[in-house]
Amino acid sequence: MSKIVQVSGNGRTKRHNLIPHFDTRLDDRVFLLKVFPGIPPSIIPRIVDMGYHGIVIEGYGSGNIPTQENALTGPIKQAISEGCSVLMSTQCAFGQADLSFYEVGKAALGVGALSAHDMTSEAAVVKLMWVLGHTRDRDIVKEMILTNYVGEVTLSDGKTIPSTSPNNP
Secondary structure: OOOEEEEOOOOOEEEEOOOOOOOOOOOOOEEEEEOOOOOOOOHHHHHHHOOOOEEEEEEEOOOEOOOOOOOOHHHHHHHHHOOOEEEEEEOOOOOOOOOOOOHHHHHHHHOOOEEOOOOOHHHHHHHHHHHHHHOOOHHHHHHHHOOEOOOOOEOOOOOEOOEOOOOOO
């Protein structure tokens, strides 16, 4: 058994006898959708009809989506009611999805979309694939998306969500 050495902030060394465990249960039926001006709302039901279990939607700014002309809220609500998980992220390289900031983000929350917070779209896709590889139960999906496992997500106030990883002190 190999030893893993970890140095904490106070300079102390901790030794763990850990064997890495790779959890490869991934659901590859997760779609990444980038919002653009004039996006047809009918695309979301088509994605669901193609058998996708999750959609990560890259919204404008803090995760905003069209809510009036070409509104996506109705199709998102329909997708969720059909068992598809919807996670909102941002197209901004250095931003985060804060769906509580603007009315259009609140509309996405109101129909059941989840926020990716400060996860990159790539991290959000892989995390949703991993979560859906474990469960499709909506409440558990939400809990797992909001759980920090390896430092992939922080709260909007900049504080890291406490990690549940056994390797994180």
